[in-house]
Structure formats: structure tokens, C-alpha cells
Amino acid sequence: MNRPKTMTRSRFAEGAVEWLIRASAFSAIVGLFLIFIFIGKEALPILTSPDVRKEANISKLFLPQDQAHPYSWQPVSEIPKYSILPLFVGTLKMTLVAVLFAIPLALGAALFTSEFSPGWLKEFIKPIIELLAGIPSVVLGFFALMVMASYVQELFGIVYRLNAINAGIALGLAVIPIVYTVADDALTSVPKSYREASMAMGASPWQTAWRVVFPAALPGILAACVLGFGRAIGETMIVLMASGNAAIMSWNLAKPARSLSATIAAELGEVVVGSAHYHVLFFIGISLFIFTFVLNMFAHWFVARLQKKVLGTI
Amino acid sequence: MTGQKGLQIEELSIRADGRDLLRSVSLEVRPGEILGIIGPAGSGKTTLLRCLNRLADLDEGLRISGRVFLNGASILGRDADVVGIRRKIGLVFPVPTPLPLSIFDNLAFGPRIGGITAVEELRRMMESSLKSAYLWEEVNDRLNEPAANLSGGQQQRLCLARTLMLEPEILLLDEPCSGLDPISTAQIEEALKVLRKDMAIVLVTNNVKQASRVADKTAFLLLGELVEFAPTRELFTTPRDKRTEDYITGRFG
Numbered sequence A: 001m002n003r004p005k006t007m008t009r010s011r012f013a014e015g016a017v018e019w020l021i022r023a024s025a026f027s028a029i030v031g032l033f034l035i036f037i038f039i040g041k042e043a044l045p046i047l048t049s050p051d052v053r054k055e056a057n058i059s060k061l062f063l064p065q066d067q068a069h070p071y072s073w074q075p076v077s078e079i080p081k082y083s084i085l086p087l088f089v090g091t092l093k094m095t096l097v098a099v100l101f102a103i104p105l106a107l108g109a110a111l112f113t114s115e116f117s118p119g120w121l122k123e124f125i126k127p128i129i130e131l132l133a134g135i136p137s138v139v140l141g142f143f144a145l146m147v148m149a150s151y152v153q154e155l156f157g158i159v160y161r162l163n164a165i166n167a168g169i170a171l172g173l174a175v176i177p178i179v180y181t182v183a184d185d186a187l188t189s190v191p192k193s194y195r196e197a198s199m200a201m202g203a204s205p206w207q208t209a210w211r212v213v214f215p216a217a218l219p220g221i222l223a224a225c226v227l228g229f230g231r232a233i234g235e236t237m238i239v240l241m242a243s244g245n246a247a248i249m250s251w252n253l254a255k256p257a258r259s260l261s262a263t264i265a266a267e268l269g270e271v272v273v274g275s276a277h278y279h280v281l282f283f284i285g286i287s288l289f290i291f292t293f294v295l296n297m298f299a300h301w302f303v304a305r306l307q308k309k310v311l312g313t314i
Numbered sequence B: 001m002t003g004q005k006g007l008q009i010e011e012l013s014i015r016a017d018g019r020d021l022l023r024s025v026s027l028e029v030r031p032g033e034i035l036g037i038i039g040p041a042g043s044g045k046t047t048l049l050r051c052l053n054r055l056a057d058l059d060e061g062l063r064i065s066g067r068v069f070l071n072g073a074s075i076l077g078r079d080a081d082v083v084g085i086r087r088k089i090g091l092v093f094p095v096p097t098p099l100p101l102s103i104f105d106n107l108a109f110g111p112r113i114g115g116i117t118a119v120e121e122l123r124r125m126m127e128s129s130l131k132s133a134y135l136w137e138e139v140n141d142r143l144n145e146p147a148a149n150l151s152g153g154q155q156q157r158l159c160l161a162r163t164l165m166l167e168p169e170i171l172l173l174d175e176p177c178s179g180l181d182p183i184s185t186a187q188i189e190e191a192l193k194v195l196r197k198d199m200a201i202v203l204v205t206n207n208v209k210q211a212s213r214v215a216d217k218t219a220f221l222l223l224g225e226l227v228e229f230a231p232t233r234e235l236f237t238t239p240r241d242k243r244t245e246d247y248i249t250g251r252f253g
């Protein structure tokens, strides 16, 4: 006789749990949306307020200004200059170095530990790489500034001690564990039956890894790369400490560079609230936000397409 | 060197964790024959097949002793050409194992590994393999679709065709019909009866009737021990061992 009662009670509990899960998922979206609104609101005067637009508007931010110095970021000089292109260039070139350095290393390590290394070696390597993720970025930045910079300078024969290569490599150290962990997960979750079917047809371990396991894990591996890219683009402390922070409009990797994120970190603390400079910093923030958001959406779409192509329509 | 065609297994024993998975098993199969292997779960059938095409190399902790000859040449030695052996002794798994590729790429996988890349030649091989596996009619116009889109029975026949692409001398099948409906099962059995002309076939099956239908000779494995090995008709009509009789009449356990 008490069966119906427990039924309703468990159904009620189920409903409550479902509601809770839905609420927590929803709150994440609401949080993201509110952040976007807040940053966007502070960036908006660049487009709307006449006072701000006199000092800083889209054309001043992106187009070349005077002949001698077409792109300068000098927000606190007598006549402030707010060209943010050098910051974009700085961010992109350091991110590029980081990604080119970190992704091949991380993927190579993941392929090695998932396909070729004996079990005990994987148990040794994996925790060490994952430990790298636990190092605070300020420590990595300090290391890059005090120790690594001299070696990098000597190795590449660079004039400036702090430069985009140095910062990029330090950034890469922060990217490696992310890419490695996600890629290793993707590779190890490829079903054993794929490997055995491939080997049973006479493929070597290398051929199996390259022709079967890697393509099967490709969606996860791309997701790993996107995560790594996002981390590199948003990382602040390492580039602030290791890049020299000069806003130079140049793709030369041997020169110092200044990133978007480091600019916000360095300047937002001292800027006059409501000034043109203040709004430009928020504009930089919203640009970063939109850029990573679009990148993620695109990657998501691409990965889903790839998954469908690899695994079929079911 | 025994100089004989086909596969000779002599006193093959496999141990793991101090347990015998196979105990001194001796079997033989020649081109033109189907060897059926029956036995209850855990009797070592899969272990035997995986050992024969050296896939057991992937399992850690197996200790293998005894001799296995393919056309008179030993295949168990450390210095044997493992890749060559796996291509000459093809293995079909109990569950379909299509790779996450198109039907075409699944079939072309083996030949491409072996260096055959010309599309014309691949297509020609594909047509004959798919026809042998009774799958040609169903897939010849959808070779570029993902293999995962096929039904389970079609996938299993695809895996058979994929193994045939290697043009093996020995074909090992591990319960190839375990998840299939009677029609797919009948198609695979038909295929085997024809394929027998070109190769030696070892068919492991849970289904005693299947062995009696298609096998020329049958071996009964029980907990790693080869209880009886005889021509199929003989084994099913006049079993010499009481345990064989109990098993084939379903009175086991």
C-alpha cells in the first residue's frame, strides 16, 4: 500500500534534481550574458558618446593616424593616442609562437603516452605534464623574465632581451598541459577495437596510430587545440612579465610586444573612470570576448561537422 | 619444416597468471577445409585465434609455448614476420569492427597498408571481396558513406570482405554470427562454403548447429583442453568422449 507513496516521492525528488541541474546550467549562461552586458556597456561610448568619440573612435582605434607614427598606443601622453592595432598584432604574434611551440609538443606527447609508451612510463609522464598546469602563471612569467629570457636571447641572437619569442614560449608552457590533457583523453577513449582491427590487417603500431587512432580522435584533438589557443590569447600575467610590453606595430618576433590582455591588466588600475582611455580599455575587453566567443562557436560547429563525417549520421 | 600446406598447430599451450588458457592443443586445417571450433564460454577459443594471427602479442602477460606452422614455416618465433603473418592469416572479430571511415576506405585499408593505392585495382578487389561476402548488391552504390551507417549484419559482412581484401591464406572467424539474424547468418555461411575453395577457414562458433552445418572437421575445446577433434560427421554422430556428447546434445553443465 505504501508503494504509490514512494513512487510519488521519488518522482518528486527526480523532478527537483532535474530542475536543479537545469538551473545551474542556466545560471552559467546568465552569468556569461551579464558579463557581456557589463563590458559592452562600458565599451559602448566609443560608438555613442560625442565627448569620448572626439578622443577615441573606431577610426582612431584602427586606422593609421599621422605620417611619422601611424599606429601608436600612448594613452597617457599629452595628446593621447589610442591605436589598438599594435596590441592586436602583439597578441596574435605571441599567441602564434605559443601555439606553434606548444601544440606539436603536446600532441606528440599525448600520442606517445596513449599509443607507444609502456604503462609505467605513462604513469610517470602524465602527472608531470599535468603538474605544469598547476604552476601559477605569475611564477611562469617570473621564470620567463628572470631566467629563460637570457637563454632565448642567446639562442636566437636577439637584440632585445624581452621579446615575442620569449613571451610566446613561456605562454606555450602554460598551453602544453591543457592541450596534452584533452588530447590524451581523446586518444585513449578511441575504442580498443579500432586498434585491434587495424593491427589485425597488418598495420604497424605507427600506421595504426596515424591512420586510425589519430583521425578517430580528431574532434577531441581539435577541441584541445582550440582550448589551448583560447588560453594563449587570454593569458595575461605571463605576457605582461615576459614580453617587454612595447606596443610596436611589427610582425617581427624578435621585437618586444604588448598584448591586449596585458594592456588591460596594466592600465585599468590607474585609469580615470569615465575617461576615453577607460572606455577604450573596455572596448579591448569586449573585442577579446567576442573574438574568443566566435572562435569557440566556429570550432564547435567544425568539430560537430567532423564528428558526423567521421562517425556517420548516427 | 613439415612442408605441408595450411595451418598446423602442435602442442600449443598458453598460460596467464599461472592459469592454463590452452593446454597442449594440436589441430590442423588445410586449404579447402573449414575447421569448426566449439566449446562453452571461457574455453579459450578466442585466445587460440588471437594467438594464431599474433594479435595475442598485444595482450600482456601471456606465455605461449608449442609450435604453429603456416605452410610449413613457424609463425610463433620472435623473429617471425608478424605483419606478413597477420595479412596471410586474417581474423574477423565476434562483433563488427568497422573503422570510423567510409565503406571504401575500410575495404581499402589493408591493401593500402600493403602498398596498393591504385583506385582501379582497389575497386576490382573490392568488387570481388564484396561479392564473396554477399554484400555487393547492398553497398555497391554507397561506397563513400560512413561504414557506421550500415546495419550490424551488413557491418559484419563488411568486416569479412575487408579481411578478404588481404587475400589471406587462412581465414579465422571468431563467432562471426553471434549478433546476427538468421538471414545474415545464412549469408555468411554461404559465403564461407564458397570461400573454402581458396583458403583454409577456422570458424569458432557458439552455435553447435552451425559447426555441424558448415565445418568439415570440428574440434571441441573445454576449459583449455582439446577434448575431441574429428571429422564433423563423426564427431556429431559418434562422439568418443562423454563430455562431447553432453555438449553437442545440450545436456552440459
Ligand SMILES: Nc1ncnc2c1ncn2[C@@H]1O[C@H](COP(=O)(O)OP(=O)(O)OP(=O)(O)O)[C@@H](O)[C@H]1O
Residues within 6 Å of the ligand: B016, B017, B021, B039, B040, B041, B042, B043, B044, B045, B046, B047, B048, B059, B060, B061, B062, B206
Ligand atoms: N590476456 C589474458 N590474461 C589473462 N587471462 C586471459 C587473457 N585472455 C583471456 N583470458 C582468460 O582465458 C579464458 C578463455 O578466454 P577466451 O576469450 O579465449 O574464451 P572463449 O572460448 O573465446 O569464450 P567465449 O565463448 O565467451 O568467447 C577466460 O577465462 C579468460 O578470462
Ligand SMILES: [Mg+2]
Residues within 6 Å of the ligand: B045, B046, B047, B174
Ligand atoms: Mg570468444
